[in-house]
Amino acid sequence: MKVKVASEIAGQVWKSVARVGDDLAADDVIIILESMKMEIPILAPRAGKLIELHVAEEDMVAEDQAIATLDVS
């Protein structure tokens, strides 16, 4: 089953941490956003394989925008 991971905040992608193909545990960092001069990690909501990243470093991200897709099956 595929699960989209959305950002709860607006900001700019500062750093991609996880790579496509990585097996992530719940709460592993996927990307770090810079928002209001702080580095805010976007975490995997549950364990799964990162099958797609929808944003790249320096992209602007809006509130509720999907930033990654996990395969949790």
Add this chain to the structure above:
Amino acid sequence: MSWEKDIDEIKRRRDLAKQQGGSASVARQHEKGRLTIRERIDGLLDDGSFNEVGEGAGVPEYDDTGALTDFQPANFVLGFGDIDGRRVIVGGEDFTLKGGSPNPAGLRKSVYAEQLALKYKVPLIRLHEGGGGSVGGTGQEKNRRPLGEPVFSTSRFVPLAETLGHVPVATAALGPVAGLPAARLVASHFSVMTEDAAVLIAGPQVVKRALGHDMTKEELGGPQVHLKSGAIDNLASSEEDALNQIARFLSYVPDNAWQRPARKSCTDPIDRCEDALANIVPTERRQPFQMRKVITHVVDHEAEGASSFFEMSRKFGPSLITGLARMNGHAVGVIGNDCMFYAGAMTAAAAQKLRRFIDFCNSFHLPVLSFVDEPGFMIGPDSEAAGTIRHGTAAISAVLQSRVPWASIQVQKAFGVAAQAHFGPDAYVLSWPSAASGALPVEGGVAVAFARDIAAADDPAARQKELEDMLAASQSPFPRAEGFSVHEIIDPRETRPKLAAWLDIAQAAQTDAPTPFSATMRP
């Protein structure tokens, strides 16, 4: 002659009332994975404590001889009962009868719920599932043109509004809730909804006709919408969870505004100093930290290590955390900035959440513990368009019209006008070494205030860094402690013992008889 026939008739009517919408309708309710209103009430209350009000109200049907052939009970069930040994009023629509849309007796009983709570000064709990009025009227009026309420009648919204200042009100949405029940749902201090509940002003068909949107009721008013809109405080994973959350909420508040919350015995040592607190705030200001962990390290732990912290409205205005907790057995309101959301900045939503929460704490005599990490009002075009400045100023007014004991723990940032929203009148102020205060955070403020200086420098970036370092030192908490503008600068591990000692002193000084809270108009 005897009364036996009439006494039998009472029993018969009571039995008919218990059938609710009939076995087929009850079965349909169960197929949807939902309980009936009577099952909900039984689940909420202590065993056998339900003392029903208006059991005999309903819509009878008679044959030509005047004998009762059927009896449709009022589709609002109401009564007294106990939760953990405390008396409450509980009521809710019976969805198995007309989908909870009020029949005449149901409407009368529903309006009486608030009046009972006001008269007997006990907490009010409403378990909602049902629609509002229908164009066809409420049953009996079907073949008549509606006459309306008499001019001398009191609007049902008068007691609905009054209850919030007098008794704690907790509500749940346990299915679709629309129209008047939706208004009653949000006229509460705490509301919870289940995953498959929906809260609607008007349903999909009405919306499609008027506005052309083709949406399901979940899309219009499901939890995804209303936890963020702020209409509903918490999500429940099941009906049982919803009822448990209501019981938990009630455990922190008194029965009414003329009482203080009961103090519970506390098994958690008040001198517990959590080592984790010492370095929980990163020295690098760009790195976030978890304010919820700060809160749970400080407030009482209950049986089996569970935290006494009960968070409310997490998804609405998430840059501000609000919840209830215990400190050395005293019930307290807790607020804290969450820097994971816009550095903890005050958005329009966070400001509305704060104002409502502080008014609630004042209404029921809950001291406030404020964990401060406020960078200021949220900036930018969206924030301006949301009217944040007005909502924020209203929140500050609510805080500064507060009457409850107030302690502020300056964990990190306290900047700008919005910082005022975290310090009640005559607050007891503790400062951590990580605290930083001023008109503006250094990172933004330096670029503005020293724009010419920086532009004229040979190496502007180096000059900016130099100015920032210099000013960061001026935001240090030590001079404020020297100037006695905070009560104490403390090792973060001392937070719990300091707060526990202060709260005992502050609560002992609350010698006036408690009364309902009122405040002036806000900005």
